[in-house]
Amino acid sequence: MTSTRRTSPTLPIIAAPANIKAACSSCSLQELCLPVGLSPAEIDRLDRIISSRHATRRGSSLYRIGDPFSNLYAVRTGAFKTVDLSEDGSEKITGFYLSGEILGLDAISTDRQNFGAVALEDSEVCVLPFKRLEELLREIPALQHHFHKIMSRDIMRDQGLMLLLAGMKADARLGAFLIGLSQRFANLGYSAMRFRLRMTREEIGSYLGLTLETVSRLFSRFSEEGLIRIDRREVEILDFTALRAIIEVRD
Amino acid sequence: MTSTRRTSPTLPIIAAPANIKAACSSCSLQELCLPVGLSPAEIDRLDRIISSRHATRRGSSLYRIGDPFSNLYAVRTGAFKTVDLSEDGSEKITGFYLSGEILGLDAISTDRQNFGAVALEDSEVCVLPFKRLEELLREIPALQHHFHKIMSRDIMRDQGLMLLLAGMKADARLGAFLIGLSQRFANLGYSAMRFRLRMTREEIGSYLGLTLETVSRLFSRFSEEGLIRIDRREVEILDFTALRAIIEVRD
DNA sequence: CGCACTATTGAGTATAGTCAACCGGTGTGG
DNA sequence: CCACACCGGTTGACTATACTCAATAGTGCG
Numbered sequence: 001m002t003s004t005r006r007t008s009p010t011l012p013i014i015a016a017p018a019n020i021k022a023a024c025s026s027c028s029l030q031e032l033c034l035p036v037g038l039s040p041a042e043i044d045r046l047d048r049i050i051s052s053r054h055a056t057r058r059g060s061s062l063y064r065i066g067d068p069f070s071n072l073y074a075v076r077t078g079a080f081k082t083v084d085l086s087e088d089g090s091e092k093i094t095g096f097y098l099s100g101e102i103l104g105l106d107a108i109s110t111d112r113q114n115f116g117a118v119a120l121e122d123s124e125v126c127v128l129p130f131k132r133l134e135e136l137l138r139e140i141p142a143l144q145h146h147f148h149k150i151m152s153r154d155i156m157r158d159q160g161l162m163l164l165l166a167g168m169k170a171d172a173r174l175g176a177f178l179i180g181l182s183q184r185f186a187n188l189g190y191s192a193m194r195f196r197l198r199m200t201r202e203e204i205g206s207y208l209g210l211t212l213e214t215v216s217r218l219f220s221r222f223s224e225e226g227l228i229r230i231d232r233r234e235v236e237i238l239d240f241t242a243l244r245a246i247i248e249v250r251d
Numbered sequence: 252m253t254s255t256r257r258t259s260p261t262l263p264i265i266a267a268p269a270n271i272k273a274a275c276s277s278c279s280l281q282e283l284c285l286p287v288g289l290s291p292a293e294i295d296r297l298d299r300i301i302s303s304r305h306a307t308r309r310g311s312s313l314y315r316i317g318d319p320f321s322n323l324y325a326v327r328t329g330a331f332k333t334v335d336l337s338e339d340g341s342e343k344i345t346g347f348y349l350s351g352e353i354l355g356l357d358a359i360s361t362d363r364q365n366f367g368a369v370a371l372e373d374s375e376v377c378v379l380p381f382k383r384l385e386e387l388l389r390e391i392p393a394l395q396h397h398f399h400k401i402m403s404r405d406i407m408r409d410q411g412l413m414l415l416l417a418g419m420k421a422d423a424r425l426g427a428f429l430i431g432l433s434q435r436f437a438n439l440g441y442s443a444m445r446f447r448l449r450m451t452r453e454e455i456g457s458y459l460g461l462t463l464e465t466v467s468r469l470f471s472r473f474s475e476e477g478l479i480r481i482d483r484r485e486v487e488i489l490d491f492t493a494l495r496a497i498i499e500v501r502d
Numbered sequence: 503c504g505c506a507c508t509a510t511t512g513a514g515t516a517t518a519g520t521c522a523a524c525c526g527g528t529g530t531g532g
Numbered sequence: 533c534c535a536c537a538c539c540g541g542t543t544g545a546c547t548a549t550a551c552t553c554a555a556t557a558g559t560g561c562g
Contacts, residue, residue, distance in 0.1 A: 084414055087499070092418050094410045106410060108403035115410070134396060138389045145385060151402040152359035158409035159345045159357060159366070163335055165416035166460030167343050170518065201541065209417030211519060216542055232527090232541080248337075421550065452509065462551060467510055483509080483559085503562100510557075520547075530537085 023047050024126075032100035032187065033074050034128070034150070037142050046143065049132040055124050056080075062103065062117040062125060069107035071127050075099050078123020079198040081207075082115040093206040096120070096199065098184055102128075105154055120198040165209050168247065173208045174218045175246040178228070182237060193240070197233040274298050275377075283351035283438065284325050285379070287397050297394065300383040306375050307331075313354065313368040313376060320358035322378050326350050329374020330449040332458075333366040344457040347371070347450065349435055353379075356405055371449040416460050419498065424459045425469045426497040429479070433488060444491070448484040 024035045025043050035043045053076065056062045062073060065085060080097040094115055097103055107113045108130065137144040164176050186192035197204070201219075202212040222228045227243050229236040237243060275286045275294050286294045304327065307313045313324060316336060331348040345366055348354055358364045359381065388395040415427050437443035448455070452470075453463040473479045478494050480487040488494060 084410075092414055094413060105403055106407045109400045109407050110403075114407060134392070134399070138392065138395060141385070141389065144389060148385070148402070149360045151399070151406070152357055152361075155357045155402070155405050155409060156360050156365060158406060158413060159335075162345060162409060162412055162416060163343055165413060166458070200539095207417070212541080213520085213543085214518060216540095217518095220542070451507090463509080464511085464552085465550060467508095468550095471510070505562090506560095508557100508559080510555105512553105512555085514552085514554105516551075517549090518547100519549085521545090523542105523544085525542075526540095528537100528539085530535100532533100532535085 024050070027076070029074075029076065029100040034102075034143070034146065036146050038140070038146075042140050042143065045136060045140065049129060049136055050126050051129060052127050053124055054127055055122070056119040058119050058121045058123075060119055062119065062123075063113050064116045065113055067113040069104065069111050069113060070131070071129055072105065072133065073103040073117070073125040074128060075101050075103065076124040076126055079120040080117050080123060081120055081199065081203060082117050084115050091206070093203055096207065098198075099188055102150055102154075105151055120203075170208075170210050170214050171218055171221070172247045173210065174204070174215060174222075175243050177204065177208055178235065178237065179240075179243060179247065182240075192237070194234075194236045197235060275301070278327070280325075280327065280351040285353075285394070285397065285401070288393050289391070289397075293391050293394065296387060296391065300380060300387055301377050302380055303378050304375055305378055306373070307370040309370050309372045309374075311370055313370065313374075314364050315367045316364055318364040320355065320362050320364060321382070322380055323356065323384065324354040324368070324376040324378060326352050326354065327375040327377055330371040331368050331374060332371055332450065332454060333368050335366050342457070344454055347458065349449075350439055353401055353405075356402055371454075421459075421461050421465050422469055422472070423498045424461065425455070425466060425473075426494050428455065428459055429486065429488065430491075430494060430498070433491075443488070445485075445487045448486060 024030060024033070024047050025040065027033070027035075030036075030043070035046055038046065054062070054073070056078070062080060075097050077099060079099075080103060081093050082095045082097070082103070083091045083093050085091050097117075103117050103125070104113070106115065133147075137147055164173055168176065181195065181197075182192045185195045199207075200212070201215045204210075205212045205215045208215070219228070219230050222243075223230050225242075227237070227239050227246075229238055275281060275284070275298050276291065278284070278286075281287075281294070286297055289297065305313070305324070307329070309329075313331060326348050328350060330350075331354060332344050333346045333348070333354070334342045334344050336342050348368075354368050354376070355364070357366065384398075388398055415424055419427065432446065432448075433443045436446045450458075451463070452466045455461075456463045456466045459466070470479070470481050473494075474481055476493075478488070478490045478497075480489055
């Protein structure tokens, strides 16, 4: 909504010049991203393999389905969606990624991108050359273990979503989605109770296996019931407990 | 649920004695499991960290939710399901695991088992102490990369299931399930066209987000339509192409 | 032999999907 | 600068898909 306004049409999509190259050592996401638990010296070694930052404009692709895989991407600022395209052209959203989260882990197994990554707002990522990262993992046990935890967390999260999709009714899905977003924003230091959705109703529906109409109706219902306040994409959670209660009603 | 009945109370669940300890070097799953692409010398080193095999009787748990995490498990023979228990006692199935597949990857992130693993038939696993495995990954780049691929493949597979659950109708879900099983059996060298289901209709339904009645009705319908022949748990795929066609009708 | 479990099938229902109209804000072009 | 078109969102009416409840039958194990 608003972000388009802020978007300067002249901003090119380029790797950032070397002088503003990525630097974990000075990054505010240090405690959420790859460097967790590393010593300053180790962070410095990590810094050295991160070739560049990369800006992606809202609506543009960071990578497309079928692209050869060579890098992982750590979201620095902004937000992304990953999308699966079916033959008929319709797209399904497989995930949303916020600051500190890693994109591209699924491509390791296939050496090609299996999904496309599209920026939901003007965003910036750190480019992590995977080959060099693997070398570094061999040398820094703490980084190795943390990387395994990151992949494992992805598996966990996906399984959580599977449970949600397989077992929950529409209202519980949307409730769980809001609570999940709330927690992720809280982790980033933002308010857990008030945040802005980065995606449309249609994108939420695609992700949750619902239609945009159902999502819209549920937002209205939650609002009437006093669980949330919602104005366009601004969400305020008014009754966190009641929202949690909705998702417990799992068959 | 039911499984308690069949479990013989006398067969102990134990680590196999040392003389029949796990040995990748002589395992028929070498090309599907961890050792993919390793030299004989490297496989030997892998062998040395695999402390034991472990037999699990049909219906018994390999591990339970909340167990501390220290090992991964490679399925050697048999099949497992992983289950999530909700407070009210109902269980949801998050995955099925056949020979050569790795159990427990989600627990790396939490240091505890997030799901329970229950044998669908009398089964045997190789126990992989994760700490020692990580050490070995640091020393054998080929093993490291393959392990990353295995984790990545898990992420891919989960995302595939998410797409299925979020976007497909009941018949497409079941069709995709059958085709997926068929491919996995084919990988193991079994027939792709004829196999035995290891799980009940209820377990399939739980996994696919359907009721057991819907699963049963769909099997009947597929059967009437000449797509498959099914007798209890014996499945024969008669028209693979038509089955594939069903799952394309997404959205 | 009988019980418990698994599976099949039917009838009625509820949930979410489909189709459609409408609204408001935003950005574009006359 | 205003009008208009477009996109995202809301709401309503109707419908279809899959769920619930229920009855029945076949298997396999104790």
